Amino acid sequence: MKIGIIGLGLMGGSLSIAIKKVYKDTEIIGFDHNDQHCIEALEYNLVDKVIDDINDFYGVDILFLAVPVDGIIKIVKQLSKVDKKTAIVDLGSTKALILNSVPTDIRQNFVAAHPMTGTEKSGPTAAIDNLYHGKAIVLCNIEDSGESQHQLAKQIFTNIGMKIFYMDAKEHDRHAAYISHMPHALSYALANAVMKQEDPKAIIALAGGGFRDMSRIAKSSPNMWQDIFRQNRQDLLDGIDCFAGELNRCRELIAQEKWDELHSWMDKANRLHEIL
Amino acid sequence: MKIGIIGLGLMGGSLSIAIKKVYKDTEIIGFDHNDQHCIEALEYNLVDKVIDDINDFYGVDILFLAVPVDGIIKIVKQLSKVDKKTAIVDLGSTKALILNSVPTDIRQNFVAAHPMTGTEKSGPTAAIDNLYHGKAIVLCNIEDSGESQHQLAKQIFTNIGMKIFYMDAKEHDRHAAYISHMPHALSYALANAVMKQEDPKAIIALAGGGFRDMSRIAKSSPNMWQDIFRQNRQDLLDGIDCFAGELNRCRELIAQEKWDELHSWMDKANRLHEIL
Structure with a gap:
């Protein structure tokens, strides 16, 4: 099998590691607009070779787009020369706008995927083993994808240990x-709330596991998340408003010293973990 | 050395494990108002014996209060019969109200401590190795504690690998x-925001590491956290308001599509991790 990966950072690099473990006879070809990433990807053996023109992916069986979501929208417009059989799979965190931007002539090639995994780190040096194993991946509007492209993408994601979910792009x-x-917005807001205190160092020196966990994703790349927030603007605003409503309820119960109601509200939150 | 521990859950049980590793010739005596906890603490070898009257701690070198913060306030009022030399160390998450409630005749015995560690679990079966190792512990208003009591507490916390900070109780x-x-309030609110959606199971099925981390402490005991929220009501309200201000700023930047300003705001949040 011949595989192309555009974007050799955390997501693309880790995907390459995962695929190489399962598919031994595979050539993986990479592309990244950042030269340093190309050098590192070769150095860490993430890909077998790198190319400097995305038209040179002609003939690959599957091409993964592992770049920030605005980059995906730019790149899909340049892929018209792709082989009719090639599957093009994006790994973006948003789906509706990306699918709207896929040119009609390659819509059959296209499989819209969102692997629910990542870390707060980025770049080829952040690529890790098992980033994908055991995690969920959502495939959207699959009825518009070609059957062979869908099956190849499904086979690869299943073989690297992912759990596949199907969904409409808007629902996704x-x-x-x-x-x-929305949890990313919360984590950024938490970090900024602490940083604006008089002596943030004295506060942060006391950080235990709870704070470390809650603030971890506040380290995520602003370039990447600015694009996601823009592309999923309305759903994100709704999510923030819903959260803010819950936090305000908590605040009012505390302010009004309604401790029994606060207890019930916390009890309800506990129940999340019966599902999670 | 003879050590007493009131409260044989996560904090008390894990403390006993840590102390036994360092102090081989130590007798650890436990007390818990929950009979099942007493049985489990003996079964898991967390303590050498349990007693059923807190007056029987007379003669211990150090007595740890590892119960929820309202329990600490009740218990300190019953400890007047304690030996003059005994150190009494509470491990509560709040400090000002607890210190205000310590009777004058045992104030010299008392060392107010807050270990910045824990998990979302509770009870003796939640006790783990290394809960305290490498973590921060805050000792408050230490000038009001007896010198020998302070030194003994400091020695034990240092020997189990903790980093000691000194602080005024209000500052703490x-x-x-x-x-x-405040991060606990956020986590509870996040869990409740998701749970009130139309199909929470479908959403939660997609949970990756970020959501798992952010919602983990929403599993914490409502009994314990209701007390903490009540005891630190005003500081918590201030913290929630400060956070809500940051989240609202994020919301407005998204609503008004001020993407460059949003990027700078995220950049600022990133800097937390230069300190953490």
Whole structure:
């Protein structure tokens, strides 16, 4: 099999590691607009070779787009020369706008995917083993993808250990706002709330596991997340408003010293973990 | 050395494990108002024996209060019969109200401590190795503690691998609101925001590491956290308001599509991790 990966950072690099473990006879060809990333990707053996023109991906069986979501929209417009059989799979965190931007002549090639995994780090040096194993991946509007492209993408994601979910792109974006995008906004806001205190160092010196966990994703790349927030703007605003309503309820119960109601509200939150 | 521990849950049980590793010739005596906890603490070898009257701690070198913060306030009022030399160390997450409630005749015995560690679990079965190792512990208003009591507490916490910080109780409570109490409120609110959606199971099925981390402490005991929220009410409200201000700023930048300003705001949040 011949595989192309555009974007050799955390997502693309880790995907390459995962695929190489399962598919031994595979050539993986990479592309990254950042020269340093290309050098590192070769150095860390993430890809077998790198190319400097995306038209040179002609003939690959599957081409993954592992770049920030605005980059995906730019790149899909340049892929018209791709082989009719090639599957093009994007790994973006938003789906509706990306699918709207896919040119009609390659729509059959295209499989819209969102792997629900990542870390707060970025670049080829952040690529890790097992980033994808055991994680969920959402495939959207699959009825518009070609059957062979769908099956190849499904086979690869299944073989690297992912759990596949199917969803409408708009439904995906609503869910992703709650499970991923809005929590990122919270983590950034938490970090900034502490940083604006008089002596943040004295506060942060006391950080235990709870704070470390809650603030971890506040380290995520602003370039990447600015694009996601823009592309999923309305769902994200709805998610933030819903969260703010819950936090305000908590605040009012504390302010009004309604401790029994606060207890019930906390009890309800506990129940999340019966599902998670 | 003879050590007493009141409260044989996560904090008390894990403390016993840590102390036994370092101090081989130590007798650890436990007390818990929950009979099942007493049985489990003996079964898991967390303590050498349990007693059923807190007056029987007479003669211990050091007595740890590892119960929820309202329990600490009740218990300190029953400890007047304690030996003059005994150190009494509470491990509560709040400090000002607890210190205000310590009777004058045992104030010299008392060392107010807050170990910045824990998990979302509770009870003796949640006790783990290394809960305290490498973590921060805050000792408050130490000038009011007896010198020998302070030194013994300091020696034990240092020997189990903790980093000691000294602070005024009010300053501690302000800091703890930002680094621990307010983040717990956020986590509960996040869990409830997702749970009130139309199909929470479909959303939660997609949870990746970010959401899992952010919602982990929403599993914490409502009994324990209701007390903490009540005892540190004003600092917590201030912390929630400060956070809500930051989240609202994020919301407005998104609503008004001020993407460059949003990027700078995220950049600022990134800097937390230069300190953390």
